[in-house]
Amino acid sequence: MAIGGVNTAWDLRESNEKQLRKHFSVVLARTALELRGVPCLTMNALDKPRERIMTSRSFGQPTGVFAEVHNALRRHAQRSAEKLRQQRSLARAVMVFLNTNRHRRDQLQYFRRS
Known part of the structure; x- marks a missing residue:
């Protein structure tokens, strides 16, 4: 068009x-x-530390098992900490977002609105 x-x-x-x-x-x-x-x-200079670091992933399949969610959050936090250490930085804050699959309208949805 x-x-x-x-x-x-x-x-x-x-x-x-x-x-x-x-x-x-x-x-x-x-x-x-x-x-x-x-x-x-x-483009940002390669030697300049990033001001924000994001580690984002989706689950390969739907889950409601708390242990799986907990382990995934732990792994993502660990990866972000590795990125911080690589650039010799410190975190001021940590934000965690957890949402359901918004494309699955047939299932109950969870997303926190601020």
Whole structure:
């Protein structure tokens, strides 16, 4: 489906970035610039410590067994601690999110709203 006369990546590359920003978003305008070889985002230096570390995984199959959830949380926390040690950092906070499979509407859902 064409949007604003853009059918292909080449069309996007050749589009006017000011018009893209005006009619769509700054992200799409930056994408057009990137397609032209104009870098819009800088990469982090490899030696600079990360400010946030995330370890995220999904269970391979549904589970309601507390021990399985507990062990998975322990493994993910351990992996995050390894990442912290590698960059010689300390944690200020730890956040844990646990949700049910939102795509399974036939099952009871759990997600905490803040």
